[in-house]
Amino acid sequence: MRLYVEAGKEAYRLIHSASPGSQPSKWLQNVLAAFTKFDSSSGEDTLFMENEVETLSKRELEVLVCISEGCTNQQIAERLVVSLNTVKKHTSNIYSKLGVRSRTQAIAAGREKGFIP
Numbered sequence: 001m002r003l004y005v006e007a008g009k010e011a012y013r014l015i016h017s018a019s020p021g022s023q024p025s026k027w028l029q030n031v032l033a034a035f036t037k038f039d040s041s042s043g044e045d046t047l048f049m050e051n052e053v054e055t056l057s058k059r060e061l062e063v064l065v066c067i068s069e070g071c072t073n074q075q076i077a078e079r080l081v082v083s084l085n086t087v088k089k090h091t092s093n094i095y096s097k098l099g100v101r102s103r104t105q106a107i108a109a110g111r112e113k114g115f116i117p
Contacts, residue, residue, distance in 0.1 A: 004031055006055075034114075056097055061115060063090040068107045068116045 004011050015031055056064065059080070066076040077087045095101060098109040110116040 004034065056094060056115060060090050060094050060097070063087060064094055064106065064110050065116055067091070067094075067103050068110065 004015060015028065062080060063076055066079060071079065073084055073087045073091070077084045080087070091106075094106055094110075098106055098113070100106045100109050107116070
């Protein structure tokens with residue numbers, strides 16, 4: 001769903017028009033629910049996800065996927081070709097953004113928000 005929301009207002013309009021005059025499918029309802037109103041306070045056509053304060057960067061998502069696969073920090077560093085300290089920093093950022101304190105909680109929150117399967 002994140003992919004659709006990040007695509008912006010054009011994706012919203014396209015998805016919204018996918019089932020004119022009929023009840024949208026459950027999948028379509030879920031996608032549309034990920035969108036909220038346009039941000040009129042800033043005067044921009046910005047879409048954002050409901051209940052999401054911050055999104056994860058591409059690299060943080062990669063680290064989260066590795067965490068969900070059970071990789072150690074060292075294994076993540078080797079897989080992503082970064083230093084161990086970089087992995088630790090990304091992990092710390094993930095915990096902060098998801099409001100969690102452990103790998104298990106990060107995996108659960110990541111799944112709940114649709115960041116990982």
